[in-house]
Amino acid sequence: MAFARRPSLAGLRAEVAAQGKRWTLWSPVAFGFGAAGYLALKAEPPLWPVLIGAALFAAVVLGLRRWVSRPALLIPLLLLAFAVAGFAAGKLRTELVRTPVAPQNEGVSRIDGWVVDVASPGAGGGRLLIAPVRVEGLAPEDTPKRVRITVGPEALAGPGSAIRLNAMLGPPPPPAAPGAYDFARDAWFDGIGGVGFALTPPTVIDLPKAPWRLRATMAVNAVRWSLARRIVSQMGEHAGGLAAAMTTGHEAFISQQQTDDMRASGLAHIISISGLHMAIVGGFAFAAARRGIAAWPWLALRINGKKAAALFGLAAVLGYLILSGSPPPAERAAITAAVAFGAILADRRAISLHALAVAALIILATHPEAACEPGFQMSFAATTALVALAETWRRPAREISVPWPIRLAQNAGLWVAASIGASFIAGLATGPFAMQHFNRVASFGLIANLAVAPLSSFVIMPSLAIGAVLEPVGLGGPFLSFAGWGIDGMTGVAAKVAALPNAQLLVASAPAAALPIAFLGILIVCLGRGRLRWLGLPLAFAVLLWPRPPAPDLWIASDGATAAMRDGSAAVLLRPESRRFAADLWARRRGLAPPEDGAAPDPRFTCDRRRCLPVTQAPIAGWWGKKAPNADQLAAICQRAEVVVVRSRAGECPGRLVLDKADFERGGSAELYRTEDGWRIVWAQTLRGERPWSADQ
Secondary structure: OHHHHHHHHHHHHHHHHHHHOOHHHHHHHHHHHHHHHHHOOOEOOOHHHHHHHHHHHHHHHHHHOOOOOOHHHHHHHHHHHHHHHHHHHHHHHHHHOOOOOOOOOOOEEEEEEEEEEEEEEEOOEEEEEEEEEEEOOOOHHHOOOEEEEEOOHHHOOOOOOEEEEEEEEEOOOOOOOOOOOOHHHHHHHOOEEEEEEEOOOOEEOOOOOOOHHHHHHHHHHHHHHHHHHHHHHHHOHHHHHHHHHHHHOOOOOOOHHHHHHHHHOOOHHHOOOOHHHHHHHHHHHHHHHHHHHHOOHHHHOOOOHHHHHHHHHHHHHHHHHHHOOOOHHHHHHHHHHHHHHHHHHOOOOOOOHHHHHHHHHHHHHHOHHHHHOHHHHHHHHHHHHHHHHHHHOOOOOOOOOOOHHHHHHHHHHHHHHHHHHHHHHHHHHHHHHHHHHHOEEEOOHHHHHHHHHHHHHHHHHHHHHHHHHHHHHOOOHHHHHHHHHHHHHHHHHHHHHHOOOOOEEEOOOOOOOHHHHHHHHHHHHHHOOHHHHHHHHHHHOHHHHOOOOOOOOEEEOOOOOOEEEEEOOEEEEOOOOOOHHHHHHHHHHOOOEOOOOOOOOOOOEEEOOOEEEEOOOEEEEEEOOOOOOOHHHHHHHHHOEEEEEEOOOOOOOOOOEEEOHHHHHHHOOEEEEEEOOEEEEEEHHHHHOEOOOOOOO
């Protein structure tokens, strides 16, 4: 029996040893977990102790490399060093992007500043990214570097304009619910210190000359905005809005119906400029340049066609990055593409897990906050899974002297099989993140992506790339028209798939620990070798299989301006027209169906602009006025509800739980659970802690 066990034990040892040979692939993973650990802290650590501690730890590990020869001891120490470096990089990045944050101000502020860019529209309409020169009521040293202001669609001033407007300005919004995604953290790392909405249309004024870097940024954004408007004018708003988004990053012309259809069909990733677009543009430029060089014998004999094509592809990617406005997803994709083309120039494999690890490490070193961003998590997981699939994919042997019709059919069959496999694997890899962050599962996403992939890869993106380059000289019309034909086909597929029964399923978020476990499981499957890699498979399904905690009974917005209660599997909003984005986000996160847009107020409540009273006994009532209720008004509210929400200051209400302005300023949004001993409250601010992006909330 002992003799029979030895081969299996030796094989197991060999497989374990094989994992250690790929430890470098885990270096960006360790770095990312270190950065995520920093971002998850409840209190901000001091800068210099973190940097000095990280440097000392790295020096100790490097010194131990000369004395420790056993991989079982050395590799964990090296990975721990990368994790410590990720933690330190997160802290350093926080300090480098530090900008003043606008205080919570309920008054009107006059803002003078430069329009840096036209930002993606929000729930309230179009938005401008402004570099303020003066903000009424704020000293120069307290003025944010950038603010984002919601304006009407007709008031979208172009980049480079010097404007003045009156706006309600405050800090970036806190999480919509306890434990939900922190948009204020994103704004901090984007250099945005204030958000608000305009009360007057912007007027053009004279301002002192802007710094040269700001002028350069506005000049590039002005070209992008002009090109976006030309594309929309040339193609019409239906196709042109999507074309402008895929070309310049401007989403101001996309209708809400198109956005909803693309999300429900699993095609929303095509709207935002990311790895798919960079891969198509870079790959198209590389292939076109290589074939063009090969078709010119004189040139083909004198230069390395593959390396020259790589340089041309790299230039195309960098040009597209500038044209798109360099949003974070495009930056990450451009770095990945640059590493791939750099590998070709260095006579290495362009597509490999090692090249992907280098790209991920560069991204995380320059933007450690990406470790907690859904876009990076999904793109890194999908790309890792696809590259791992490519490394294990067995290419069929090519027959010699096969008639072209047969070869065409073989290539078509291979392309279909590869598309199905790639879409299926990418969908599995990104599924946990879509469920956890967006609470949506596109039931027919695989079908929609397979139908749209040929249009996107061979019609839309190449035509848009050529049309965008030629449009400024008036020659882009035919190519944009051809791209418009492809976009019409894509939106048609999206609309049909979105209209299917159960096209989009609602999934509640799992506890916070489930996503890192699932991510780790996916990486073990993709980066591991042999049979041991399948140990990560049960971990990869953590988000799907983890039991969901009971949904809270009540939810209150961060400023006390609205509230909701759970009614079975549905969310009942007391003010359906107020803070709708936050209310919908909370409902989806807890797996509750929010009421449809335009739905009538719930008949169990009688509400007006100032208050919301239950018709019969109910768990909650609210006072929405900014002026405190008088004694009679407060008594009327307290009479029928167990929990009383008062947006302003409130007095006492015997026998009732009263939450007022002071509570929301201290705790932010809240979830309430009914227990035998009363109500248990979970506050958002308690979970996010005291960090630079939450200190002024």
